[in-house]
Amino acid sequence: MLDRFRFVPARLLQSVPVVFGVTLLVFFMVHLLPGNPALTILGQSATPERVAALNTQLGLDEPLWDQYFLFLERLLSGDLGTSLTYQAPVSGLVLDAIPITLSLLAFALVLSLVISVPLAALAASAPGRLPDMVVRVFTLLGQGMPQFWVGIMLILLLGVKARAFPVGGYGMTAAEHPYYLFLPALTMAIAMCPTTIRSLRASTINVLGSDYVGTARSKGAAGISLFRGHVLRNAAIPTVSIIGVNLGYLVGGSLVIEKVFAIPGLGSLMINAIFTRDFPTIQAVALFVALFVIVVGILTDVVYTAIDPRVDLSSKERA
Amino acid sequence: MSTVQTGATASGHQPLATGVPLLRVHDLSVGVRSTGRPVRIVEDVSFDVDPGQRMGIVGESGSGKSLTLRAIAGLLPKPVEVLSGAVEYNGADLLGMPAKKRRALMGPEIAMIFQEPMTALNPVMRVGDQIAEGPRRHLGLSAKAAGDLAVQMMARTGIPDPARRARAYPHELSGGLRQRIMIAMAVSCGPRLLLCDEPTTALDVTVQLQVLRLLERLCEDTGTSLVFVTHDLAVVNQTCSELAVMYAGHIVESGRVKDTFRQPRHPYTRGLLESAPDFDRPDRALVPIPGFPPNVSDRPAGCPFAPRCGYVRAHCTEAVPPLAEVAPGRLAACFESDRLDEVLA
Numbered sequence: 094m095l096d097r098f099r100f101v102p103a104r105l106l107q108s109v110p111v112v113f114g115v116t117l118l119v120f121f122m123v124h125l126l127p128g129n130p131a132l133t134i135l136g137q138s139a140t141p142e143r144v145a146a147l148n149t150q151l152g153l154d155e156p157l158w159d160q161y162f163l164f165l166e167r168l169l170s171g172d173l174g175t176s177l178t179y180q181a182p183v184s185g186l187v188l189d190a191i192p193i194t195l196s197l198l199a200f201a202l203v204l205s206l207v208i209s210v211p212l213a214a215l216a217a218s219a220p221g222r223l224p225d226m227v228v229r230v231f232t233l234l235g236q237g238m239p240q241f242w243v244g245i246m247l248i249l250l251l252g253v254k255a256r257a258f259p260v261g262g263y264g265m266t267a268a269e270h271p272y273y274l275f276l277p278a279l280t281m282a283i284a285m286c287p288t289t290i291r292s293l294r295a296s297t298i299n300v301l302g303s304d305y306v307g308t309a310r311s312k313g314a315a316g317i318s319l320f321r322g323h324v325l326r327n328a329a330i331p332t333v334s335i336i337g338v339n340l341g342y343l344v345g346g347s348l349v350i351e352k353v354f355a356i357p358g359l360g361s362l363m364i365n366a367i368f369t370r371d372f373p374t375i376q377a378v379a380l381f382v383a384l385f386v387i388v389v390g391i392l393t394d395v396v397y398t399a400i401d402p403r404v405d406l407s408s409k410e411r412a
Numbered sequence: 413m414s415t416v417q418t419g420a421t422a423s424g425h426q427p428l429a430t431g432v433p434l435l436r437v438h439d440l441s442v443g444v445r446s447t448g449r450p451v452r453i454v455e456d457v458s459f460d461v462d463p464g465q466r467m468g469i470v471g472e473s474g475s476g477k478s479l480t481l482r483a484i485a486g487l488l489p490k491p492v493e494v495l496s497g498a499v500e501y502n503g504a505d506l507l508g509m510p511a512k513k514r515r516a517l518m519g520p521e522i523a524m525i526f527q528e529p530m531t532a533l534n535p536v537m538r539v540g541d542q543i544a545e546g547p548r549r550h551l552g553l554s555a556k557a558a559g560d561l562a563v564q565m566m567a568r569t570g571i572p573d574p575a576r577r578a579r580a581y582p583h584e585l586s587g588g589l590r591q592r593i594m595i596a597m598a599v600s601c602g603p604r605l606l607l608c609d610e611p612t613t614a615l616d617v618t619v620q621l622q623v624l625r626l627l628e629r630l631c632e633d634t635g636t637s638l639v640f641v642t643h644d645l646a647v648v649n650q651t652c653s654e655l656a657v658m659y660a661g662h663i664v665e666s667g668r669v670k671d672t673f674r675q676p677r678h679p680y681t682r683g684l685l686e687s688a689p690d691f692d693r694p695d696r697a698l699v700p701i702p703g704f705p706p707n708v709s710d711r712p713a714g715c716p717f718a719p720r721c722g723y724v725r726a727h728c729t730e731a732v733p734p735l736a737e738v739a740p741g742r743l744a745a746c747f748e749s750d751r752l753d754e755v756l757a
Contacts, residue, residue, distance in 0.1 A: 302489070308542075309545075311524040312519050312546040313549055314515075315511070326537075401535075403581070
């Protein structure tokens, strides 16, 4: 049974060169940004001499390759550098922000499933009928609306008008977090739902027409028990990969959404760092996002293997 | 019931109604209701199956034999539906009863075995669990008890090492084993009526015979009635006592298997027999039936077989011949049935 998960260590090993490539890209792209951190830090009082002095102090006048190797060297020892803006270790800043962003993503994923599964089931149960049409219009709208706009609309309607939810922030206590994260998570879920619903609807229609669902019906299964017992897991198989890919996009989306909802997660950290040309912080966040996408990719395959006993990625990799 | 332990002995079967057949199909028409005239794929099919009787329905692809079976089981694929007629099980009207009540019959009273053991099993569910599903739902067994029953059923269908195999997924088993799983699943609640839709077509010939023997034994042991749909006359000969031959949505001939094989009274039946190899008489020439069956939406006026028939007369294309008694216990839908008096074997 566990044999089928033997591909995981190999996959982790494969991601090492990928991560290395990411460091290369991230480092040089950051340094391609126009502007200069010293200039940002000094602001109005910048004179060419002071800028030069600060550049030397920050090590920014070294050749770019030397800076890169220094960055790599520190990275390997777990040191992400010091934030130019906050004058604090980047690792601390990032570690504070990661749980916030991860819980936002997890919340969004759960919400998107809670919305998608029943809607897809409803649509698939009577293709071409009214519920199906309504769901299809909904997915079309969902795909057409930009995320930040949905966020702002939700703030306006549910936050400002209805006063049902806070308009921004993260809350103070653990109990408050889900309440504060609901609107941003919903925004991201709405962005994720259309593709999930479409995929799940199509595969559910497929599965409902399959022979084994006929067999299940011949055993007296119907309605929810048929759906839970025979349809959902089979229909989920193609959708899992789509959700995996979507999650990768979602991290990108979360950067904007966090800004819209003033959530102190990785997104806010990243955007502020970009504005202030805080190189070490940008590098650290970008690196984390890359790692996240890699891990989600592996997790997708793990889930895929777990729900479909026919999948054996391990043997394919040996061949 | 009999000496053999089945799951059903624990459950209360409905008592058998007296004086009525176990299954009565009366003037059943199946088809698609479209905007204009409904397309009738199965037309006015009638037959009875008595307790313990084994009935074979033979016909080529598209003759409506599988749809007839699915209509009985309530498993017609959309948008196909029953257009008219009645299906009665043990005196109760299956088509008129509430869906929930009908589903309650599926398993403990009526069970179905499908053609493709490759696709008819849920690929992501352990086969033991798939067998246990029916007994859990209908016999009220616990997960544990139903699991044990599943293993017991697998042993009964001749699956070696059933306890281990119960934990396997369908793709890990051979076609023959999968069909045995299907059979174990179908008989797990001890049904009185077993509907088989070409259960051996997808199997190797050697495995076919094993599966047929198994079905036969299970039915004999428990007195289960069988409706067996196939295109293979030899299979009917091995398994069934009664035969109905379907052509273009109609039953064209019915009677006891032995009598029908000996002296078919419909030209189509005769054609089927003559186009199949007979190993007892290897020197006999095979005679194919010329032409193709008519399209459902475009059936000819009169006898649907007339365009391909060697006995055709002018009146054949004017009216549809009714299914009428041509000899004691023998029905045929042919105006020229009397001319088919030749004994084949």
